[in-house]
Amino acid sequence: MAYTEIETADRSEIRAVQNERLQETVRNAYANVEFYREQMDELGVEPADIESVADVTKLPTTRKEDFRDQYPDGLFAVDHSEVRRIHASSGTTGKPKIVAYTEDDLAVWSEAMARSLACAGVEPDHLVQNAYGYGLFTGGAGLQQGAETLGAALLPIGGGQTEKQIEMMVDLGSDVLACTPSYSLYIAEKAEQLGHDPRDLPVSTVIFGAEPCTEPMREEIERRLDVTGIDLYGLSEIVGPGVAIECHEAQDGLHLWEDRFYPEVVNPDTGEPVEEGQEGELVITTLSKDALPVLRYRTGDMTTLNYDQCECGRTIVRMDNVTGRADDLLIVRGINLYPSQIEDVILEIDDVAPYYRIDLYERNNLDVIELTVEQDEDAQRDRDELQDVVFDRLDAVLAFTPDSLEIVEPGAIERTEVGKVKRVYDHR
Secondary structure, eight states, X not given: OOSSGGGGOOHHHHHXXXXXXXXXXXXXXXXXXXXXXXXXXXXXXXXXXXXXXXXXXXXXXXXXXXXXXTTTTTTOOSOXXXXXXXXXXXXXXXXXXEEEEOHHHHHXXXXXXXXXXXXXXXXXXXXXEEOSOOTTSHHHHHHHHHHHHHTOEEEOOOSOOHHHHHHHHHHHTOSEEEEOHHHHHHXXXXXXXXXXXXXXXXXXXXXXXXSOXXXXXXXXXXXXXXXXXXXXXXXXXXXXXXXXXXXXXXXXXXXXXXXXXXXXXXXXXXXXXXXXTOOEEEEEEESSOSSSOOOSEEEEEEEOEEOSOOTTSOOSOEEOOOOEEXXXXXXXXXXXXXXXXHHHHHHXXXXXXXXXXXXXXXXXXXXXXXXXXXXXXXXXXOHHXXXXXXXXXXXXXXXXXXXXXEEEOTXXXXXXXXXXXXXXXXXX
């Protein structure tokens, strides 16, 4: 059942809402953000030129570098006196991206996240165990706001404390676990070490986000924990978690709340829109943000958009699971690869655990790729045999073989209790 009427509205009704909100967003950005005013003036575009979303390509794009260049508050459209919350990215590659919210912005975020949880099948009588991090990261706060707005009970345990996570999950009967996909598998491993069968844990739904999750990893999560795995998508620069989510009925693409966040898909090299249904880089314009209106944000995430009505009854657009990042494209000996493609191949192989790492080097002016894959603890084949299988499968599917491949024993690849798992190490 839809949480709001707009989720099942006619496309013309959705478009009318988008047009009105886009016009207001552009007026706000032009009047109150010097960065956007200068960009639009340079392009010869005025707010009056934007009459509908058909005109959105006239607007300038925004990149993550712009957030850092305008650090800390150069993209704010309101005075600090109107700001009620500030979050930020980790800043691991430079200055963090600062994002701000007014009271109305927080209400929009709470509604978007409540809508997302309802789409995932969360009911008001459920207990949601929130294992996303709190603090400057938007994950923990976003999930909490959404659960409380929906009327569900929330266990705000945050990331880490895995033994405590399992203890409270069992003792309180948590219905829903929200965390990164890699952490849900870590919980399954730790539960086994503590003498629990992970499939007997009370959780029936895992809502995972904050890092990519391929279909083989989702299947592994569902198998190990006997749950329905739901993919959640969001970006701090846009609002945080709650931009898009899969419905529990179909699990066939993520419903993107396009009445709040207008999506485009463009060619990552040219920035030009691609044909409907073609893969490209996701670009999002906020439609309901006062403190931080964002025009045409280049997310870097590669996906497709599907406007067909979902079997759940929603007419709101669906984005495909992110297949990779435009800036994560690996060009190795003339072959274009995304790490997710490699993951797709290796995780479909029996006897392989869902843990791997890719190391990239440059030697003698050539790119070199080294792949480390973990053997499953119940593997029937030894590591030498499994190495041959992985080599052959990569060559058959991707026409690619790594320069070196090591199959390591179960548990050899580092796990993490907090934060996102790093899969690719570029030493070039």
